[in-house]
Amino acid sequence: MSNIFDMENNMSRLSFQEKMLWAQLLGIVAVVVFYGHFLVHSGPGHHYFHALLLVLLFLFATVRMFLRRRSGNVVEDERDRSIASIGARWSNIILWLGLVIILVLYWDRGSMRSANFLIGILFHLLVLAGSVRIIRELIAYRMSA
Amino acid sequence: MTAYLRNTIRELRAARSMTQQELADLIAVTRQTVNAIEGDKYSPSLEVAFRIAHVFAVPLEQVFQYIPPRPRLK
Numbered sequence: 300m301s302n303i304f305d306m307e308n309n310m311s312r313l314s315f316q317e318k319m320l321w322a323q324l325l326g327i328v329a330v331v332v333f334y335g336h337f338l339v340h341s342g343p344g345h346h347y348f349h350a351l352l353l354v355l356l357f358l359f360a361t362v363r364m365f366l367r368r369r370s371g372n373v374v375e376d377e378r379d380r381s382i383a384s385i386g387a388r389w390s391n392i393i394l395w396l397g398l399v400i401i402l403v404l405y406w407d408r409g410s411m412r413s414a415n416f417l418i419g420i421l422f423h424l425l426v427l428a429g430s431v432r433i434i435r436e437l438i439a440y441r442m443s444a
Numbered sequence: 445m446t447a448y449l450r451n452t453i454r455e456l457r458a459a460r461s462m463t464q465q466e467l468a469d470l471i472a473v474t475r476q477t478v479n480a481i482e483g484d485k486y487s488p489s490l491e492v493a494f495r496i497a498h499v500f501a502v503p504l505e506q507v508f509q510y511i512p513p514r515p516r517l518k
Contacts, residue, residue, distance in 0.1 A: 314476045317476075376472065376474055377489050377492060378473070378474070379474070442485070443485045
């Protein structure tokens with residue numbers, strides 16, 4: 300009978316989706332730390348950070364797809380979808396608020412400083428929305444674990 | 445006015461010496477979801493609830509019990 304309850308006592312075991320969320324969060328934290336370091340130690344006019352983040356996102360998507368195929372028994376069930384929708388809702392709120400702020404800024408300051416500035420703000424907004432989504436999903440997973 | 449949904453999945457599993465993973469495989473969800481349902485931390489959809497009852501071959505109300513909220517006294 301003991302083996303029936305062995306697994307449920309071991310709450311530290313995470314689902315595939317949860318592991319992927321942690322990996323994404325760690326990736327974002329690593330990139331943001333690198334970005335901070337990069338901003339301090341580099342001159343203006345360099346945009347390697349954006350390229351680096353895109354490469355990392357591509358790498359992550361590739362690794363995720365590879366792992367999914369390798370472990371063919373990965374199940375995404377209704378709880379995962381429900382949590383994903385909660386994360387998406389939070390992410391959308393951040394995006395909409397950010398877009399409204401950008402529009403207000405744009406309305407107030409005309410052409411703003413440059414197109415690069417606008418792209419930069421949009422980029423950071425996307426990173427912020429993505430981070431909020433991941434953190435909210437992780438909280439939801441832990442709360443219903 | 446909080447309503448509760450209780451379940452007897454843990455007892456039903458124990459009676460059949462079934463692990464969470466085995467039940468999860470049978471109803472096509474993750475083990476973590478079975479654990480969340482057992483702990484009353486996640487309310488499954490009607491379909492999953494029926495699947496669970498079907499696996500144990502018992503009526504739905506034997507698996508899930510609804511405890512209605514107490515009406516407030518004025």
